[in-house]
Amino acid sequence: MSKNYETVIGLEVHVELATKTKIFCGCSTAFGGAPNTHTCPVCTGMPGSLPVLNKQVVEYAMAVGLATNCDITQNCKFDRKNYFYPDNPQNYQISQLYLPICRNGKVEIDVDGEKKDIRIHEIHMEEDAGKLVHDPWTGDSLVDFNRSGVPLIEIVSEPDMRSADEVIAYLEKLRLIIQYLGASDCKLQEGSMRADVNLSVREVGAEEFGTRTEMKNLNSFKAIKRAIEGEMERQIDLIEAGEKVVQETRRWDDTKGASYAMRSKEDAQDYRYFPDPDLVPIEISDEWMDKVRDAQPEFRDEKKVRYKEEYDLPDYDIDIITGSKHLADIFEATIALGSEPKEVSNWLMGETIRLVNESEMDIDDVSFKPEHLAKLIEMIKNNEINRSVGKEVFEKVFKEDIDPAAYVEEHGLKSMNDEGALKATIEEIVANNPKSVEDYKAGKKKAIGFLVGQTMKATQGKANPGIVNKILTEILDNM
Ligand SMILES: Nc1ncnc2c1ncn2[C@@H]1O[C@H](COP(=O)(O)OP(=O)(O)OP(=O)(O)O)[C@@H](O)[C@H]1O
Ligand SMILES: [Mg+2]
Numbered sequence: 259m260s261k262n263y264e265t266v267i268g269l270e271v272h273v274e275l276a277t278k279t280k281i282f283c284g285c286s287t288a289f290g291g292a293p294n295t296h297t298c299p300v301c302t303g304m305p306g307s308l309p310v311l312n313k314q315v316v317e318y319a320m321a322v323g324l325a326t327n328c329d330i331t332q333n334c335k336f337d338r339k340n341y342f343y344p345d346n347p348q349n350y351q352i353s354q355l356y357l358p359i360c361r362n363g364k365v366e367i368d369v370d371g372e373k374k375d376i377r378i379h380e381i382h383m384e385e386d387a388g389k390l391v392h393d394p395w396t397g398d399s400l401v402d403f404n405r406s407g408v409p410l411i412e413i414v415s416e417p418d419m420r421s422a423d424e425v426i427a428y429l430e431k432l433r434l435i436i437q438y439l440g441a442s443d444c445k446l447q448e449g450s451m452r453a454d455v456n457l458s459v460r461e462v463g464a465e466e467f468g469t470r471t472e473m474k475n476l477n478s479f480k481a482i483k484r485a486i487e488g489e490m491e492r493q494i495d496l497i498e499a500g501e502k503v504v505q506e507t508r509r510w511d512d513t514k515g516a517s518y519a520m521r522s523k524e525d526a527q528d529y530r531y532f533p534d535p536d537l538v539p540i541e542i543s544d545e546w547m548d549k550v551r552d553a554q555p556e557f558r559d560e561k562k563v564r565y566k567e568e569y570d571l572p573d574y575d576i577d578i579i580t581g582s583k584h585l586a587d588i589f590e591a592t593i594a595l596g597s598e599p600k601e602v603s604n605w606l607m608g609e610t611i612r613l614v615n616e617s618e619m620d621i622d623d624v625s626f627k628p629e630h631l632a633k634l635i636e637m638i639k640n641n642e643i644n645r646s647v648g649k650e651v652f653e654k655v656f657k658e659d660i661d662p663a664a665y666v667e668e669h670g671l672k673s674m675n676d677e678g679a680l681k682a683t684i685e686e687i688v689a690n691n692p693k694s695v696e697d698y699k700a701g702k703k704k705a706i707g708f709l710v711g712q713t714m715k716a717t718q719g720k721a722n723p724g725i726v727n728k729i730l731t732e733i734l735d736n737m
């Protein structure tokens with residue numbers, strides 16, 4: 259009979275930091291340059307070159323550590339992790355083993371209303387490796403060192419998670435903290451946030467952890483969830499069949515929905531770590547730490563409380579808007595220009611999200627200027643355009659960031675608010691639709707809707723529906 263199992267999960271999360279230059283040289287970290295154009299003797303591991311630490315990396319790592327309740331190691335240093343692989347030109351990676359910059363942190367997650375702390379074992383700084391490109395036509399493997407030396411932090415959790423949902427909640431939490439700090443854009447698809455999932459299973463009630471495997475190549479939340487469920491089953495099947503789980507690194511293939519053994523797991527000693535003799539230890543003064551602490555932004559949880567108090571928005575709106583730092587920035591910037599908060603929220607929750615979904619883009623890539631949304635809202639408020647024209651114009655703002663005032667002017671979309679001009683049009687419509695007039699007179703007040711519709715059509719949607727209604731009622735009641 260099959261027993262009851264519990265899944266135990268710990269994550270190693272690598273995050274590419276948003277510095278302009280690499281961790282130990284002045285080369286650009288920009289993504290997508292021609293291969294090997296963002297390189298120099300340092301990041302290609304030339305003999306005799308010497309690394310110089312980018313201070314901003316330390317500052318970002320410290321900021322993330324403070325935001326995740328870690329202790330900061332005020333005297334920390336770098337170590338060499340030695341291994342041979344073609345994407346690693348020095349044959350060692352500069353990382354931190356003995357004295358990582360942050361330790362003993364925690365973040366709180368919330369899964370279906372249940373709160374839980376996930377402890378962070380440590381956060382260390384390290385350099386990224388280059389990228390291997392395998393050419394299927396020639397069979398050659400090419401290497402691009404543009405990514406070599408891009409700064410990373412690795413956030414190592416304790417094995418505190420028990421389900422895929424907890425893992426996703428933890429990753430979302432980290433992602434938002436780091437995005438709010440501006441320390442990284444944390445895009446799983448683009449690899450600026452990468453999660454390795456360490457997973458083991460054990461019988462419910464067992465004291466000891468089971469043997470873990472580590473899964474790599476997970477580049478979406480969906481893939482992570484599927485990989486966790488697949489690996490959990492694989493391990494349980496092994497145990498049920500009386501076999502043993504082997505400690506190894508496995509590669510998740512999302513299209514096949516299965517993982518494959520990559521290599522058996524190395525221990526720290528296999529890497530022959532030793533302190534990097536080219537880099538001096540880092541001294542973090544109290545003043546520096548205080549400065550970084552004082553510069554911490556308002557995080558999501560605090561923003562949620564403030565939005566409720568200051569703007570009295572529905573919880574649903576607050577959840578969505580603060581769920582993206584970028585969206586929250588647009589929201590606040592538009593309000594700062596004088597727009598009414600609930601009105602701004604409606605445009606973000608409604609049309610903006612609709613267009614984001616329709617164009618299958620990332621919410622963080624929304625790029626219209628808050629000025630343009632504020633202007634649009636103002637024009638509607640002043641009855642310069644009506645709401646349905648407003649939606650049309652907004653689509654242009656969203657897609658091309660046009661200036662709504664100029665656009666409305668240019669395309670003659672201004673509302674017809676002139677009662678005199680509207681009256682003539684409406685009188686004509688009334689004359690041409692005796693049946694509706696008859697219905698109205700016979701007490702079917704709804705017949706007026708048809709006449710309003712006809713007027714909107716005749717004015718290409720530019721008439722002010724309120725004024726149309728008013729004039730129509732006057733005309734009909736005087737007949
Ligand atoms: N039995 C276990 N079951 C599940 N997760 C575990 C278990 N034991 C450890 N872990 C998790 O595995 C991760 C180990 O990461 P860590 O960076 O310390 O080591 P590593 O994977 O051996 O090293 P490397 O950085 O070289 O990959 C941690 O997140 C930890 O919580
Ligand atoms: Mg690790």
Ligand SMILES: [Mg+2]
Binds near residue numbers: 270454472
């Ligand atoms: Mg690992």
